[in-house]
Amino acid sequence: MxxxxxxxxxxxxxxxxxxxxxxxxxxxxxxxxxxxxxxxxxxxxxxxxxxxxxxxxxxxxxxxxxxxxxxxxxxxxxxxxxxxxxxxxxxxxxxLTERRLELDETESSLRATGTAVWRVSDPLQAVAQPGAESFPELIREAVRGRLRHLASTYPDAVAGSRASLAPLRPEDVPGCTVRCELRIMRARA
Incomplete structure (x- = not known):
């Protein structure tokens, strides 16, 4: 119907x-x-x-x-x-509905696993974004970028519950609001 x-x-x-x-x-x-x-x-x-x-x-x-x-x-x-x-x-x-994205990203010596929950929060900016169908890839790239930053800034960081990534910024995924629940650990060599 x-x-x-x-x-x-x-x-x-x-x-x-x-x-x-x-x-x-x-x-x-x-x-x-x-x-x-x-x-x-x-x-x-x-x-x-x-x-x-x-x-x-x-x-x-x-x-x-x-x-x-x-x-x-x-x-x-x-x-x-x-x-x-x-x-x-x-x-x-x-x-405009929320979507879930399972993440398992490795960058440098760190690995992040968990979930990103995201939704379009600014429709005009989302439409203006070239390749709007690639929002999940933009989220993955932003998480990898945060892992690179964490590994280079704190090379001896203790992985696990005390290590955390900075939240994703609005410019990381234009037109979207993203929140992540991630576990950070050392990548296996």
Missing amino acids: LACPDRVRRHGGGGGIPRRPPHGADAGWYRPCRLARLLFDGTHALPPVIGPHPLPSGDVFPEGTGETRTVVYRTDAGGLSRTRRPGVTEYFEVD
Whole structure:
């Protein structure tokens, strides 16, 4: 079942599902085929930023609520906005839900294992980030960078519960908030 606002249903085709706009198969808001697989079997993990998609004409496009998903619009000039305004031709869908990333990273003489919990916290910055689908790799690289810094600054640091990495900064993964629970230990030679 696909829920959609009454104004979308009135402009849609039969069965209450909106008609497909004339933009081809790559436009996104009317494509429930990805949603079913994501919700029911858990095998299809969508990237946090999907798009750009051509913007359907008219005012039947639903606005993002900003709770679990939101929409970012792009103008012909490349400007980004959270609200639809004149000159907007494309949009991106942004997933705001928390995601978990299991980490096992080794750098220099140290190894970090544990979990990073992350989510998009600034949709505009996340969309502007080139290669937004690579957020997990940006997190891994930031953790490896912290391990390099810890190993070079404190070469004789005691690994284990007393060794800790500095928190990831907002510029490490632009547009995302990340918190890590890691255990630091010496890497085996």
